[in-house]
Amino acid sequence: MTSLASGITLATTASLIGDVARANILCALSGGQALTAGELASHAGVGASTTSGHLAKLAEAGLITTLKQGRHRYYRLSGPKVAAMIETLMAASDLTPPRHRPVGPRDEALRRARSCYDHMAGRFAVELAERLEERGFLVLSDEGGYVTEAGSAFFARFGLELGAAAGRRPLCRCCLDWSERRFHIGGRLGTALFAHALGRGWVARVAGSRALRVTRTGEAALAGGLFRCEPLDRPVSAWEALTASA
């Protein structure tokens, strides 16, 4: 009776994500890269014309944005908020089945390492976060995350581009990892770490997927010394690293 209006707005957004094809599109985009309509069609598993309709709806709802370039049309999520919403829904879906469910390696590559819009997720990201926490550079919890003084000094010396403190985007947002159920790092720090990992070759994008391939260098960085402090030969711009193709 009351609050009918809220229910309607809630339902319209949810029903948008509630279609399998559209959900697949959003999943594909939640890697953070811009993809063409054709690529998205193959991700969605439906024809080009159908995909076009879906994309129009998503765009009208403001969940994705369009970028015309040449004869291609690139689509990307309209912002981190949308990505966060997707991950939240994902987490809630995971709690969903009270029945037994095969917890097995469903998309093992994704569980291992994947990009989550503008930062990393999966086992690799979670372990990275824990290493940093062990060394006293971070504190992560349900309540959020923050960088300690030692951490600030470390990241600064390490050459991470954290950007000015300005802007409303939080420095360190902690994300409950959908597959691992432990925390990984988001926010500006998460973005910088992702760019750094790509720049140093710790991880590499896998074409046509959110999955990331963890290189030997990446393994070594995590297992061994982690964050030796030689500066990079060439500083990596976060945006440049993130938008480079697979």
Add this chain to the structure above:
Amino acid sequence: MTSLASGITLATTASLIGDVARANILCALSGGQALTAGELASHAGVGASTTSGHLAKLAEAGLITTLKQGRHRYYRLSGPKVAAMIETLMAASDLTPPRHRPVGPRDEALRRARSCYDHMAGRFAVELAERLEERGFLVLSDEGGYVTEAGSAFFARFGLELGAAAGRRPLCRCCLDWSERRFHIGGRLGTALFAHALGRGWVARVAGSRALRVTRTGEAALAGGLFRCEPLDRPVSAWEALTASA
């Protein structure tokens, strides 16, 4: 092509919320109280039999739980995680329309004060949070929230039941308020404050709605001294206060 599985799980949950009747049911339940099937039917705006079907689906998905009592059947959200998901989706829906939308007093009572599962939201809650922050008891930000030392002392002296530090539930989780777009307080502190506000008569539940009525006492508490430190005549158990009927 890849990550099809993720898309499917995402879609199943989202499509569950994507129906207007079910969304209304979830909205009604997100006040935190348990409601009967009949009440939910009137909230949903559909017949009893239809509602029954919806409830079965929601329950099977693990979003709500059932409690049989006499010849009634009580339904409630299965946990704070579900409530958080709903609020997140709500927030994302709000960013949705890039077009002009009437920002007017849509459900004014709800914007003023409402319960959000186990804590308060709306203007009242936001202002309360800001008062506490001004006085240096809290720090709230995108990254999360935490209670300062002064705050700990204050809340302890004030007699808030914060519960042991144990348990995985965060003490102070900050929530972006759906209507106000500013922060309000969740987590264990949010629950304790809600119980306190109910116990002291600052706010009262409105029957059949998430809305809360702010009493004169409540106004006074907020505007004037706020948190005079006379102890309550009778300590209020959080759960007791929260589950008391309207």
Add this chain to the structure above:
DNA sequence: GCGATGCTTCGGCAACCGCCGAAACGATGA
């Protein structure tokens, strides 16, 4: 200029799903 490619619009088909009413079930109270 021309064809080829990428994407969108349109029309029509089919399946899904939410809705209701009638009937069955279970619990309560006289």
Add this chain to the structure above:
DNA sequence: TCATCGTTTCGGCGGTTGCCGAAGCATCGC
């Protein structure tokens, strides 16, 4: 015991919506 109330199950109807293929626009390369 029997009526009553709250809730669920069942069967059937109707609207929505996702799907495709064909045709229409753009853009690029030759």
